[in-house]
Amino acid sequence: MTEITEAILKKVITKRSSDTHKGDYGRILLIGGSENYGGAIIMSTSGAVNSGAGLTAVATHPVNLTALHARLPEAMFIDWRDAKLANLIKNMDVVVCGPGLGMSDLAKQIMVILRRCTSEKQTVVLDASALDLISEDKSLLPTNAGHLILTPHQMEWQRLSQIRIPFQTDSANIDALNQLIPDSNAMLVLKSNHTHIYDGKGQVFVNPLGNPGMATGGMGDTLAGIIGGFVAQFGPSVDTVLAAVYIHSLAGDLINKDNYVVKPTEVSKVLPKLMKKYSELS
Numbered sequence: 609m610t611e612i613t614e615a616i617l618k619k620v621i622t623k624r625s626s627d628t629h630k631g632d633y634g635r636i637l638l639i640g641g642s643e644n645y646g647g648a649i650i651m652s653t654s655g656a657v658n659s660g661a662g663l664t665a666v667a668t669h670p671v672n673l674t675a676l677h678a679r680l681p682e683a684m685f686i687d688w689r690d691a692k693l694a695n696l697i698k699n700m701d702v703v704v705c706g707p708g709l710g711m712s713d714l715a716k717q718i719m720v721i722l723r724r725c726t727s728e729k730q731t732v733v734l735d736a737s738a739l740d741l742i743s744e745d746k747s748l749l750p751t752n753a754g755h756l757i758l759t760p761h762q763m764e765w766q767r768l769s770q771i772r773i774p775f776q777t778d779s780a781n782i783d784a785l786n787q788l789i790p791d792s793n794a795m796l797v798l799k800s801n802h803t804h805i806y807d808g809k810g811q812v813f814v815n816p817l818g819n820p821g822m823a824t825g826g827m828g829d830t831l832a833g834i835i836g837g838f839v840a841q842f843g844p845s846v847d848t849v850l851a852a853v854y855i856h857s858l859a860g861d862l863i864n865k866d867n868y869v870v871k872p873t874e875v876s877k878v879l880p881k882l883m884k885k886y887s888e889l890s
């Protein structure tokens with residue numbers, strides 16, 4: 609097992625060259641946010657925008673539109689019932705699906721559309737309700753995506769893998785990931801107080817950072833958005849995912865130095881400054 613270090617940020621976060629535009633930093637779509645969980649998709653979108661995705665769109669319940677635009681006018685919006693969702697998915701580099709998605713029939717239908725519309729060139733990040741829906745019906749896995757990144761917490765992984773939390777050892781998790789998604793480019797980010805990342809090829813990485821102040825609803829939604837934002841601009845490598853996990857916890861630790869509680873929205877806020885610092889060290 610390899611511990612992630614600060615060096616990953618210097619490696620992954622590069623300086624932007626002058627001759628670039630938003631099209632060079634990836635198109636990302638975030639799908640989630642039911643009537644009750646609008647905050648989840650807003651926090652996830654904040655992670656994506658603040659970590660530098662070039663173009664960000666959100667498919668959510670329309671009740672979330674005003675709040676979304678009040679917080680993040682950078683994000684485009686589509687009603688998740690809109691028939692244009694299928695084409696939008698096809699035009700994305702990265703899709704993050706699940707934060708606040710819920711377990712409704714509509715949520716299932718959206719997962720079916722996602723599966724049908726994703727292709728080899730795309731990365732799909734699956735979090736929260738998307739993982740719970742897949743636990744109930746494995747055929748919802750969007751296996752056509754070139755890269756799949758699963759970001760369960762331990763309870764979601766228990767539902768998905770059938771491995772109870774105390775038995776979630778690295779070797780059991782590697783086997784379960786291979787069984788769930790054989791012969792594919794799937795990575796597993798298994799979130800806990802020391803998140804483990806499995807690259808799908810047998811390597812395991814551990815995140816040494818993070819703190820209990822981060823045990824606040826929305827922290828994982830934010831991470832899913834950051835992973836999406838990083839993949840959109842730096843590409844779908846294992847290093848990119850490691851850097852996203854590391855910077856999320858580094859931000860949390862910085863805030864925790866003088867705050868008992870670490871708010872997910874504050875984590876997103878400090879990202880642009882942190883990324884600037886590491887881009888200059890690259």
Ligand SMILES: NC(=O)C1=CN([C@@H]2O[C@H](COP(=O)(O)OP(=O)(O)OC[C@H]3O[C@@H](n4cnc5c(N)ncnc54)[C@H](O)[C@@H]3O)[C@@H](O)[C@H]2O)[C@@H](O)CC1
Pocket residue numbers: 644645646647648649706707708709710736737761762763764799800801825826827828829
């Ligand atoms: N503001 C919002 O709208 C929020 C919406 N959320 C959404 O709510 C839905 C349900 O997600 P939840 O995660 O709350 O529900 P779950 O029922 O999947 O998991 C929560 C429970 O799992 C247990 N657990 C065990 N180990 C854990 C670990 N390492 N990390 C976290 N939990 C662990 C805890 O008892 C915890 O209460 C998702 O769609 C999610 O995106 C949450 O993300 C919270 C914030």
Ligand SMILES: Nc1ncnc2c1ncn2[C@@H]1O[C@H](COP(=O)(O)OP(=O)(O)O)[C@@H](O)[C@H]1O
Pocket residue numbers: 736760761799800801802803817818819820821822823824825826827828829830831
């Ligand atoms: N005690 C802790 N120490 C370190 N990191 C933590 C701790 N508690 C939570 N986190 C981090 O916060 C995030 C929580 O994710 P998740 O449970 O999916 O949150 P939510 O669904 O509410 O957004 C994970 O990245 C996890 O590693």
Ligand SMILES: [Mg+2]
Pocket residue numbers: 735736761828829
């Ligand atoms: Mg979560």
